[in-house]
Amino acid sequence: MTLPRTLLLIALVTFSVLLYAHEQVSKVVLLYDIQRDQKEKGLLSDTHYLLKYQVSALASPSSLEARLAKTDLHLDLPEDRKVIRLAMEERVPLAKKKVLFDWISATKVAEAGSR
């Protein structure tokens, strides 16, 4: 075997070994990446389940009712027994109203003057 051929063979073997080593190292690096991603996926999945529970708890009828009760202004129609019915005001003719307003104004002016 001539020298150049020997050198070429050594170079090829070296290259192959380096390629193999590189491939193995890359594989391990990739495995660590996969592990990291799987861990992240697991954490997200855990969070998803936890949030799902929290949303369900918030949307449960008792929870909704409790929150509505807090903001309830109790604007129901009053019961009959709680209502005092006043007699309808008698319609006063406009002329009489004017006299009444004049008298009230005069009384107010007099009160202001006396102070």
Place this chain on the structure above:
Amino acid sequence: MFQKSHGGGLRLLFSFFFLLYALLGVRLLERQLFQYGKFRRVADSQHFPTLALFAHRGEILDRQGKPLALAYPTDSLYLASREISNKEEISYRLSQTLNVSPQFLLERARRDKSFVWVKRKLPPEVSEEIKGLKLKGVDFRKETKRVYPGGSLASHLLGYVNIDNSGLEGVERYYHRWLQGEDGFRQVLRDARRRVLPSLELKYRKPVDGLTLVLTIDEAIQHIAERELEKSYQKWSAKGATIIVMDPVNGEILALANRPTFDLNAPGASTASDRRNRAITDLFDPGSVFKVITAACALQEGVVKEGDKIFCENGMYHISNHVLHDVHPYGTLTFREVIQKSSNIGTVKVAQKIGPERLHKYILAFGFGQKTGIDLPGEISGMVRPPNKWSGTSIATIPIGQGVSVTAMQLACAMAVIANGGNWVRPHLFKEALNSDGGVVKSSPAEPGRPVLQQEVAERLREILVGAVEEGTGKNAKLSGYRSGGKTGTSQKLDANGHYSNSEHMASFVGFAPSPNPRIVVAVIVDDPHPAYYGGVVAAPVFKEVAERVLRYLEVPPEEEGNTQIVLGQDQKKRPL
């Protein structure tokens, strides 16, 4: 002399090293040949650990797909005690976060073990805080925690699990095998820093998640039933209360609740009495509700007709050296009125015409004295004596619901027979089971009902029971907008000596709505209410409140609007029941 002694020293040294190497060689041979397996296992467990992959416990959903029971992963804390050097310090620091005594933790830390549980299923914020401390020998294992978003909603029905997620009560127990799934595992390669290389798996078995159960329960109906039951339970200072809402056509249970109740997320804080599912475990004399069975038998056997007149002895009837009374004395009533006004004497006179044998046959046909077969654990069958064991007064007590013991579920099923046109249907909670992809794996088989009554007899009985609500003892069960039928019941409880108590009663109302095409059967039982104790006063109003709301929820058109066609918009399509 010197050379000789020098050579002897060398030989001695040589011999020493020879022996040393020989010993080493022997030891090496022993390790390699005889202890190979042991060390191989130790090395494998360090380099190729087997990690458990927990199956996710299946969810429980209501019929609309709303979650009633869920599971989420939590951290459980353990100590690798052998790895811990500063046990006192770690115990003290953990006790601050976990709110447990340092002595408890120290005792665990001092155990010569590589795995000691400290606290399981920690809240996420607590486990995060402990992880932040970065303590050596303190580690976590993932476990799933069962949680119930509704708290105490449907507690007796759903049941609960123990710390290892084994179902202990209710649906959790009955369907545990379907819900639990199957754990998997994987054997992986671990590097020197104990990091797992996930893709270099030697063995792998995928965990199979538990099936998701869809129940016949409707969360909204359950909530309505529980709210109204709670009001009645509080108002009448009762010892207990039960309500069942059922679809009479197919036996689907829409709601089931008991009082007292408990929080599913903390079952340990409740008593055994709180956790008892009274609807299927508690027996009581049904009282006047049972007159419906006597009436059904009488009509089906042609013993009486609705309009036949029966003299009710003005409230006092002598039978077998005993005197039977009516709450209100009546003269002559039609058979229809006997049931509507709940006359004991009128009913007993009809029962005497029927005879013990035929009456007993119908009692059994209506499902009394045997388990209904509902898919819940712990159901009891009740007590119905055969006719040859009836006493002289039995014919005066059993037809009016004394001397027989029934469960609330049996009463609901019996009323369903009348409501659906004469068939006894098995009550059930299971609707379907879904796999993790949402595909239906199993579904509730459509079971044909067992014929008990002819359809026309059931229709006539329904009309009589509508009359009992509109004109009889059940006026408080009259709905606004719908016609309803049902029967009140008030029975004395047995005291400690086995005698009927004059101070403790069971108030009940079992009815259906709307008439003539019932969509729901509602059974309400209130245990020992005070001061009122009549079924018509205590239980009937609960029926009214629940039935009205449920029918509106189910979008059943009210009768007043029945003559006009109600057109639902595109976005108001009728919700499937």
